[in-house]
Amino acid sequence: MPPALELRPVDNTNWQAVTRLRVTKEQEDYVASNTWSLLQAAHEPWLKPLAIYVAGSPIGFILWGRKPSDGRLxxxxxxxxxHAQGLGYGGDALDEMIHRARAEGADALYLSYVPGNAVAERLYSHRGFVPTGEIVPGEPAELEHEPDEVVLCLRLAPGTAS
Ligand SMILES: CC(C)(COP(=O)(O)OP(=O)(O)OC[C@H]1O[C@@H](n2cnc3c(N)ncnc32)[C@H](O)[C@@H]1OP(=O)(O)O)[C@@H](O)C(=O)NCCC(=O)NCCS
Known part of the structure; x- marks a missing residue:
């Protein structure tokens, strides 16, 4: 059985390890660096950072929250x-986030992704995320030219299994 995955808050014990996590060079347009995201979270208190742990070590990162400007999660x-991709951890972490969103009574969970990110597209569509029709500018503007992103939404009807 693969080791269990855990989500832990990012705090003074693990923030440095989180900043050392890296996607592949080809994936760098798909997500801001964790250093950038932690800096953003320090200035935007609605954003909650979580570290994805497997066997006691951080292997991934999540930033989520209810955006004050639109009230959506x-x-x-x-x-x-x-080094930890393709082993099912991303899928497990996403399932846990869907579970948490439902547990906090949210009616929907939103995210956006860069078109062409085939792994993300597959991951999200297999869990029932569907396009809302919205296109948002890449955010935050860490890169000089952030690609536009497609917004997806997963409806969380009360009582639906996660
Ligand atoms: C997206 C990401 C978090 C997925 O994490 P992961 O641990 O590799 O995901 P999993 O191993 O659970 O695989 C997820 C799905 O993609 C598929 N997959 C994984 N790696 C793949 C690859 N290299 N090529 C094709 N499919 C792949 C898996 O088969 C799985 O499919 P399933 O949902 O049908 O089971 C990870 O690839 C990543 O960090 N990408 C760069 C950053 C990014 O794009 N973030 C998302 C921004 S919206």
């Missing part, structure tokens, strides 16, 4: 370190 960042 957003999964703003989601990454698994290049």
């Amino acid at each position: 957003w999964l703003m960042r989601f990454m698994v370190d290049a």
Whole structure:
């Protein structure tokens, strides 16, 4: 059985390890660096950072929260370190986030992704996320030219299994 996955808050014990997690070079347009995301969370208190742990070590990162400007629950960042990808951890972490969103009574979970990110597209569509029709500018503007992103939504009807 694969080791169990845990989500832990990012705090003074693990923030440095989280900043050392990296996606592949080809994936760098798909997600902001964790250093950037932690800095953003320090200035935007609605954003909650979580570290994805497997066997006691951080292997991934999540940033999520309810955006004050639209009242929606957003999964703003989601990454698994290049060395730990393709092992099912991303899927497990996403399932746990869907469970948490439902547990806090949210009626929907939103996220956005860069078109062409085939792994993300597959991951989200297999869990029932569907396009809302919205296109948002890549955010935050860490890169000089952030690609536009397609917004997806998962409806969380009360009582639906996660
Ligand atoms: C997206 C990401 C978090 C997925 O994490 P992961 O641990 O590799 O995911 P999993 O191993 O659970 O695989 C997820 C799905 O993608 C598929 N997959 C994984 N790696 C793949 C690859 N290299 N090529 C094709 N499919 C792949 C898996 O088969 C699985 O499919 P399923 O849902 O049908 O079971 C990770 O690839 C990542 O960090 N990517 C860069 C950052 C990014 O794109 N973040 C999302 C921004 S919206």
